[in-house]
Amino acid sequence: MRLSAISHDNRMAMEESMIRINRFNGLDNFLQEMDTFQRQLEGLFSSSGNATAGAYPPVNIYQNDDGLLVYARVPGLHAENIELTVTDDLLTIAGNVQDDSAQASDATGYLRNERSSGQFQRTIRLPYVISADKVEAIVKDGILRLVLPRAESDKPRKIAVKTN
Amino acid sequence: MFASLTKKGETQKTEGGVQKEQRNRPVYQPAVDIYENESGYVITADLPGVDEKSVDVSLENHILTLKAKASEVVTEGYKLVYAEYRVGDYERSFKLNDQVNKADIQAVLKNGVLKLVLPKAKPEVTKIPIKLQ
Numbered sequence: 181m182r183l184s185a186i187s188h189d190n191r192m193a194m195e196e197s198m199i200r201i202n203r204f205n206g207l208d209n210f211l212q213e214m215d216t217f218q219r220q221l222e223g224l225f226s227s228s229g230n231a232t233a234g235a236y237p238p239v240n241i242y243q244n245d246d247g248l249l250v251y252a253r254v255p256g257l258h259a260e261n262i263e264l265t266v267t268d269d270l271l272t273i274a275g276n277v278q279d280d281s282a283q284a285s286d287a288t289g290y291l292r293n294e295r296s297s298g299q300f301q302r303t304i305r306l307p308y309v310i311s312a313d314k315v316e317a318i319v320k321d322g323i324l325r326l327v328l329p330r331a332e333s334d335k336p337r338k339i340a341v342k343t344n
Numbered sequence: 345m346f347a348s349l350t351k352k353g354e355t356q357k358t359e360g361g362v363q364k365e366q367r368n369r370p371v372y373q374p375a376v377d378i379y380e381n382e383s384g385y386v387i388t389a390d391l392p393g394v395d396e397k398s399v400d401v402s403l404e405n406h407i408l409t410l411k412a413k414a415s416e417v418v419t420e421g422y423k424l425v426y427a428e429y430r431v432g433d434y435e436r437s438f439k440l441n442d443q444v445n446k447a448d449i450q451a452v453l454k455n456g457v458l459k460l461v462l463p464k465a466k467p468e469v470t471k472i473p474i475k476l477q
Binding site: 235257288322325 | 375376377379380381382385386388390391392393394395415419421423424425426427428429455456457
C-alpha cells in the first residue's frame with residue numbers, strides 16, 4: 181500500500197502510535213536529562229547548598245552490588261514525624277516538618293523566612309528491589325541515613341552453560 | 345536579597361610550612377528564619393549534619409557570626425551514584441542593632457536546627473538633673 185493512498189485519518193493514527201513508541205525509549209531519557217539540567221541550573225542560584233525548587237528532602241544515594249545507602253537532609257525533623265515505605269524498588273519518604281518559628285504565636289514581625297516547613301512526600305525509584313524487612317534507618321542532627329539491602333531475588337545469578 | 349556567597353574554606357599553615365588544617369569544602373549560608381516578638385528576636389538556622397561540638401557562635405562589635413561544620417558521612421565500599429546536595433560548612437553573619445541585650449543571647453541546637461534567642465535590652469532611661477544657676 182502506497183503511503184499516499186492511506187486516508188488522512190489512518191495516517192494520523194499511525195503517526196500517533198509511532199510517537200508513543202519513541203517516547204518509551206528516546207524521549208523518556210531526554211525528559212530526565214532536562215529535569216537534571218533544570219535542577220542544576222536552579223542550584224546555581226541557591227546559596228544554601230541544595231536546589232531550592234527541587235524535591236524535598238534532597239538525597240544522596242550510594243550504591244554497591246549488595247545494597248544502597250541513602251542520605252536525606254531533613255533539618256528539624258523528629259524521628260516520630262518521618263514515614264518510610266519500601267515497596268519492591270520504590271522508596272517513599274514522607275513526613276511533616278514542624279516549624280516552631282514559622283508558627284510562633286507571639287511573633288510580632290517576620291524579618292526573614294527562608295526555611296520550609298509542613299508536609300512533604302517523595303518517592304524515589306531505586307536501581308533494584310530491596311529487602312524491606314532488612315532496612316535500617318537512623319536520623320541524627322537533621323540527616324536521615326538509610327541502609328537498604330538488595331533483595332536476594334533481585335541479585336544476578338550466574339547460569340551455567342552446558343555443552344551437549 | 346542577601347548575596348549568595350559560596351567560598352572555599354580556609355587553609356591554615358604554621359610558620360614552619362606544616363599544614364595545620366586545610367579544608368577543601370564548600371561554605372554555604374544556612375537558611376534562616378528571623379522573627380521578632382515582645383521580648384526580643386529569634387533566629388532559627390538549618391544546619392543539617394551539625395552537632396553541638398561543631399558549631400561556633402560568636403559576637404564581636406555588633407556582628408553575630410555563626411560558623412558550623414557538617415560531619416562527614418561514612419561511605420566505605422559504596423559508590424556515589426546520585427547527589428542532590430553537598431556536605432559542607434556553614435557560615436553566616438548578622439548585624440545586631442543596639443536593642444539587643446548582648447550578654448543574654450542563648451543558643452540551642454537540636455536535630456540540626458540552631459535556635460538563637462536574642463533578648464531586647466530594657467531601655468535605660470537616665471534622668472538628667474537640672475541645676476539652677
